[in-house]
Amino acid sequence: xxxxxxxxxxxxxxxxxxxxxxxxxxxxxxxxxxxxxxxxxxxxxxxxxxxxxxxxxxxxxxxxxxxxxxxxxxxxxxxxxxxxxxxxxxxxxxxxxxxxxxxxxxxxxxxxxxxxxxxxxxx
Amino acid sequence: xxxxxxxxxxxxxxxxxxxxxxxxxxxxxxxxxxxxxxxxxxxxxxxxxxxxxxxxxxxxxxxxxxxxxxxxxxxxxxxxxxxxxxxxxxxxxxxxxxxxxxxxxxxxxxx
Numbered sequence: 001x002x003x004x005x006x007x008x009x010x011x012x013x014x015x016x017x018x019x020x021x022x023x024x025x026x027x028x029x030x031x032x033x034x035x036x037x038x039x040x041x042x043x044x045x046x047x048x049x050x051x052x053x054x055x056x057x058x059x060x061x062x063x064x065x066x067x068x069x070x071x072x073x074x075x076x077x078x079x080x081x082x083x084x085x086x087x088x089x090x091x092x093x094x095x096x097x098x099x100x101x102x103x104x105x106x107x108x109x110x111x112x113x114x115x116x117x118x119x120x121x122x123x
Numbered sequence: 124x125x126x127x128x129x130x131x132x133x134x135x136x137x138x139x140x141x142x143x144x145x146x147x148x149x150x151x152x153x154x155x156x157x158x159x160x161x162x163x164x165x166x167x168x169x170x171x172x173x174x175x176x177x178x179x180x181x182x183x184x185x186x187x188x189x190x191x192x193x194x195x196x197x198x199x200x201x202x203x204x205x206x207x208x209x210x211x212x213x214x215x216x217x218x219x220x221x222x223x224x225x226x227x228x229x230x231x232x233x234x
Contacts, residue, residue, distance in 0.1 A: 047223035059221040107218050108172035109157025115166050
């Protein structure tokens, strides 16, 4: 069974850091690009960041550029999101999603989603 | 970068059909999109990839009731024989050289 399991969310004060993880199973992880997508409470989906199969291409939404860092460890079938200088507006449910291809440029869409991990930024 | 526009809400009766629309911004009318379904309290689920010419490829396990079509900059998701479990938010997604974009989502109510 193809599965993505996120972890690492929690309550954090503004300005602090948090690291999210996503454990992948049931597919050949290093064949596919991966993404982080977030959903603020009661709102729609917002793409955060994407990384190609070999980490050769990495992209960020303008809202997180310079504060968040995406990475992957293909030997561990894991995806990460290092979030620094957190703000109240980063409060959201964070999803890990598998791309349908190995790169972030051509795609058929994000075809597998995890259940998400909640990040709350508040003092 | 492309912008995707969706109506905020739609409704249809149990057993009927509904057609949801996702419109690509000017200059992006040929873009491929994907449709996703998010049932209440659940993670999104990939439904299909939809090309500008109307060809679509559904994800694993997506019922035959779901289909896609296109006209110009508009991308459609049609759900036939509506079931109660189809009540959900539906999002379209597209991509450009270094970004991914989601539409604002359409909340579908099954009456």
